[in-house]
Amino acid sequence: MPSTATDHATELARYLAMLGASEPAGGLLELRYRNPSQPGTMRQRFHHVGNTTRMAREITLLAAHSDVYVGVAPRRTHSGGRHAVSRSWVLWADIDQAPDDSRTAALPVDPGVVIASGTPGHQHLYWPLREPLAPDELEQANATLARALGADQGPVLGAATILRPPHTLNHKHHPPTRVTLERFDLRPHTATEILTGLPAAPAPPARPEARVHTNGSDPLLTIAPARYIEVLTGQTVGRDHKISCPFHDDSTPSLHVYDDPAKGWCCYGGCRRGGTIYDLAGAVWQLDTRGADFIEIRRRLSRLFRTSDEGQAVPAER
Numbered sequence: 001m002p003s004t005a006t007d008h009a010t011e012l013a014r015y016l017a018m019l020g021a022s023e024p025a026g027g028l029l030e031l032r033y034r035n036p037s038q039p040g041t042m043r044q045r046f047h048h049v050g051n052t053t054r055m056a057r058e059i060t061l062l063a064a065h066s067d068v069y070v071g072v073a074p075r076r077t078h079s080g081g082r083h084a085v086s087r088s089w090v091l092w093a094d095i096d097q098a099p100d101d102s103r104t105a106a107l108p109v110d111p112g113v114v115i116a117s118g119t120p121g122h123q124h125l126y127w128p129l130r131e132p133l134a135p136d137e138l139e140q141a142n143a144t145l146a147r148a149l150g151a152d153q154g155p156v157l158g159a160a161t162i163l164r165p166p167h168t169l170n171h172k173h174h175p176p177t178r179v180t181l182e183r184f185d186l187r188p189h190t191a192t193e194i195l196t197g198l199p200a201a202p203a204p205p206a207r208p209e210a211r212v213h214t215n216g217s218d219p220l221l222t223i224a225p226a227r228y229i230e231v232l233t234g235q236t237v238g239r240d241h242k243i244s245c246p247f248h249d250d251s252t253p254s255l256h257v258y259d260d261p262a263k264g265w266c267c268y269g270g271c272r273r274g275g276t277i278y279d280l281a282g283a284v285w286q287l288d289t290r291g292a293d294f295i296e297i298r299r300r301l302s303r304l305f306r307t308s309d310e311g312q313a314v315p316a317e318r
């Protein structure tokens with residue numbers, strides 16, 4: 001792997017060109033970034049698919065102080081939601097445990113691009129496509145790959161997914177760790193070639209279900225959604241029970257806030273995210289709602305809302 005800053009910028013631009021591929025004129029690549037000293041403030045920019053050199057330069061500058069993400073599928077409008085996606089030029093999978101080589105070896109086509117996202121064992125795999133797929137087919141294909149790999153089956157399969165580009169820094173860790181390019185073979189394949197012989201996964205659900213992660217006595221799951229949404233997003237929930245979705249450009253507030261903590265929240269603006277306090281915190285902090293990340297989410301929420309680290313209520317002062 002090349003190691004100079006110039007080589008990294010060139011590779012980053014080629015990675016962005018892989019995502020934009022042959023997207024017709026007007027296509028955009030979405031950039032999102034958050035400075036960890038301002039949690040909850042995710043910022044968003046768009047570049048034309050042809051502007052990869054300039055976008056790579058911007059990503060490099062931002063990465064010095066921020067976690068940076070790129071929309072894997074090009075957008076047709078200045079929005080990060082699924083409705084802004086017409087097609088994707090890659091398939092992908094998100095591995096959050098040390099990769100199982102026997103599962104990877106059983107795939108008909110090796111992933112061309114492998115990115116280590118800066119957390120041990122976490123990898124993003126990409127398969128460049130000869131012909132693009134529309135969102136429904138794409139999500140089905142990603143689900144089939146994820147099932148074959150034993151990989152994350154959650155919202156990361158969705159057409160609106162954002163992932164860390166290579167040669168940036170993962171600021172979840174102290175000191176920050178490098179997001180590295182482990183393999184970089186841009187030869188495209190057809191979806192049929194990539195999925196040959198793999199059992200088709202059921203289509204992903206249209207909307208995320210509110211998931212309950214612990215038993216009914218979890219005090220974090222009794223906090224009113226309007227309260228935790230204000231704390232986690234900095235937005236006040238209006239009388240119409242809505243806020244602007246923090247995960248994309250959302251001029252007409254489309255994230256609905258329910259009264260019932262079991263229902264939580266749901267974005268009807270296209271990104272289709274939703275769920276409990278854990279799902280919102282995970283999305284805002286870019287942490288997985290499973291495994292070690294989930295424990296970290298609960299630890300931070302427990303601090304914020306004054307419950308103990310185990311999720312038990314702290315005895316009230318009387």
Ligand SMILES: [Zn+2]
Binds near residue numbers: 081245267271273
């Ligand atoms: Zn949304």
